[in-house]
Amino acid sequence: MGKNPEELLKTAEQEEYHHLVNRMKPKPPLAQNCMWAFVVGGLICVVGQIIMEYFISLGYSRQDAVSLESTSMIFLGALFTGLGIYDNLGAKAGAGSVVPITGFANAIVAPAMEFKREGYIFGVGAKMFSIAGPTLLFGFTASVLIGLAKLIMLYL
Amino acid sequence: MGAINKKGRQTFIFADPPCIISWASIVGPKEGEGPWSDDFDQILPDYLWGEASWEKTESKMLREAAKLALSKQGLQTSDIELMVAGDLLNQITSSNYAAREIAVPFLGLYGACSTMAESLLVAAAMVDGGYCERVLAATSSHHYSAERQYRAPVEQGVQRVPSSQWTATAAGAVILQKGGSGPRLSCATVGKVIDMGQTDAANMGAAMAPAAVDTIKAHFQETGRPHDYYDLVVTGDLAAVGLSVARELFVRVGLVPSPNFSDCGVLLYDGLQDVDSGGSGCGCSACMLTGPFLRKVAGGEMRNILLVSTGALMSPTTTFQKESIPAIAHAVAIENI
Amino acid sequence: MSLLMAFLVGGGLCLIGQLVMDLTKPGVSPGHILVGYITIGALLSAFGLYQPLVDIGGAGATVPLSGFGHSLAQGAIKEVAEKGWLGAFTGGISATAGGITAAIVFGYLAAVLFDPKD
Incomplete structure (x- = not known):
């Protein structure tokens, strides 16, 4: 409100510049990225499926098998991050390596291992939650709200 | 005064x-x-x-x-x-x-x-x-x-x-x-902070290109040197995207540095090194100057160059706070006199 | 067959994430994707929309982080029915306790044992 002519001119100039940059900026190779994301993401889930079916064959209940599968996938994600392989996969696969739970493990280990020189408590210990923290926060909050909503519905 | x-x-x-x-x-x-x-x-x-x-x-x-x-x-x-x-x-x-x-x-x-x-x-x-x-x-x-x-x-x-x-x-x-043998630093143009409202920290070249153009334009205007005075006008780290934006901006202001206008971020790596748009960082223009450029000027392969190092002045904090990216460029003229 | 379905469903969920990253404004980081998937997974699950995906895709729906959100939501819903309001606070986390503890412990161990590579 009440912008002076100089500010308006500046805004117009910035907008025009923004259009120029958008015209010049190379776009991500969408088809290629999507292909990689689909194939890598799909294959990671196939590994999870194999693990789950293995635990079912050992006599675990389906629900426990899912828990064991998550745990195993997290272990693998942490291991491959530690070995320095997961970031190379992520550079190619994008969301294909972020969305699976192995990507969650990667997001914990990657910042943690880099902050070792800042100490094991406030370096590794604090930094490992830089991405996992917000993720768990939103997950837990959603779960509590859903539980409370369910409670209200039970009493209605 | x-x-x-x-x-x-x-x-x-x-x-x-x-x-x-x-x-x-x-x-x-x-x-x-x-x-x-x-x-x-x-x-x-x-x-x-x-x-x-x-x-x-x-x-x-x-x-x-x-x-x-x-x-x-x-x-x-x-x-x-x-x-x-x-x-x-x-x-x-x-x-x-x-x-x-x-x-x-x-x-x-x-x-x-x-x-x-x-x-x-x-x-x-x-x-x-x-x-x-x-x-x-x-x-x-x-x-x-x-x-x-x-x-x-x-x-x-x-x-x-x-x-x-x-x-x-x-x-x-x-x-x-003071004195001695080697290329000389004849003049320099101090840049102004220019912010064209760019916010994408993954496209810093575009944030810095207007600053580079502004400084180079001021340099030629104030020194009165012709646009083809330098054998090479080279920016610091606009990289491929920023360089093409800068070329477009030069056409608009009616000043195209010639015969050669390039960017250290584009020159430092070859196309197969997986650096996307190109190089950046303080070391980018520093190593190009102290590597090939000074050797060429000292050896007489080039008479003079205008090095225009470019800087994006944001921090991770300002990026998180969604501030736009201010940029600056300083020019130094290095010549054999 | 179950492997093929896991591949298709899992791949599809990742594909959606890629489209979000490439087509929306710049700055959507892996962190945003993780937060988005866990939250949306929990919400879809609360409306009964995620279970069908698990039935079809198996690990293809449970390995993506939206599946983690699904476990959180289902755990809360189940325990609310058993324990009342306390279940809302304990259900989600007990259902996912294994995964979360694994993530923290394995994560810490990996960080202590390995160094970043160049």
Whole structure:
């Protein structure tokens, strides 16, 4: 409100510049990225499926098998991050390596291992939650709200 | 009124142009695999160089580049009267810690990736102003310490977008002296901070291009030099995206530097090195200057160059707060006189 | 067959994430994707929309982080029915306790044992 002519001119100039940059900026190779994301993401889930079916064959209940599968996938994600392989996969696969739970493990280990020189408590210990923290926060909050909503519905 | 050694608003003309008597460059493994491997003084075998952290390595690179530049002329650190340096890390620690070892009077600068030109400009003014006989200007950057501070952890699986740039692991040091033999720093244009409202930290070239164009335009206007005066006008780290935007902006303002206009970020790597848009970082223009450019000017292959180091002046905090990216560019003219 | 379905469903969920990253404004980081998937997964699950995906895709729906959100939501819903309001606070986290503890412990161990590679 009440912008002076100089500010308006500046805004117009910035907008025009923004259009120029958008015209010049190379776009991500969408088809290629999507292909990689689909194939890598799909294959990671196939590994999870194999693990789950293995635990079912050992006599675990389906629900426990899912828990064991998550745990195993997290272990693998942490291991491959530690070995320095997961970031190379992520550079190619994008969301294909972020969305699976192995990507969650990667997001914990990657910042943690880099902050070792800042100490094991406030370096590794604090930094490992830089991405996992917000993720768990939103997950837990959603779960509590859903539980409370369910409670209200039970009493209605 | 009016300063006697200044033309227009921004350009310093050095009455007795300081002489670049020595220079040195140290680069990382990736930079050493690029097109200029023969021009660098030292190529590191790995990214730690025997140190415990990337930050320490970055500081060591700056320190060793400075010592190397001195030793080429048989000088000691005590022969330096002033050290002017800066880098990308918080509180410019690479420079501070290097200055602790070099132990000469020190001025720390922050100009992000524009530091090479900025430090040369300050050093030249100190020499030409008669405050110092011999001054060291230096800067460095390290890919992994910068990634860690500005972007994501190295081992996190992050997909780079095509406009993103690769922070160079490189350091450059230049020794300026009153008189002597070598290329001279004849004039310099101090840049203004320009912000065109760009917010994408993965497209810094576009944020910096207007600053580079503004400084180059001011330089030619204020010095009155023709557009084809320099054999090469080279920006610091606009990279491919920023360079093409800058070319477009030059056409609009009716000034196209000729015969050669390029960018260190584009030149530093070859096309197959997976750096997306190109190089960036303080070391990008520093190692190109102290590697190929000064050799070519000193050897007479080029008569003169205008180095325009460009810097994006944001921080991770301002990026999170969704502030736009202010940018700056400083120009220094290096010629055989 | 179950492997093929896991591949297709899992791949499809990742593909959606890629489209979000490439087609929306710049700055959507892996962190945003993780937060988005866990939250949206929990919400879809609360409306009964995620279970069908698990039935079809198996690990293809449980391995993506939206599946973690699904476990959180289902755990809360189940325990609310058994324990009342306390279940809202304990259900989600007990259902996912294995995964979360694994993530923290394995994550810490990996960080202590390995160094970042160049």
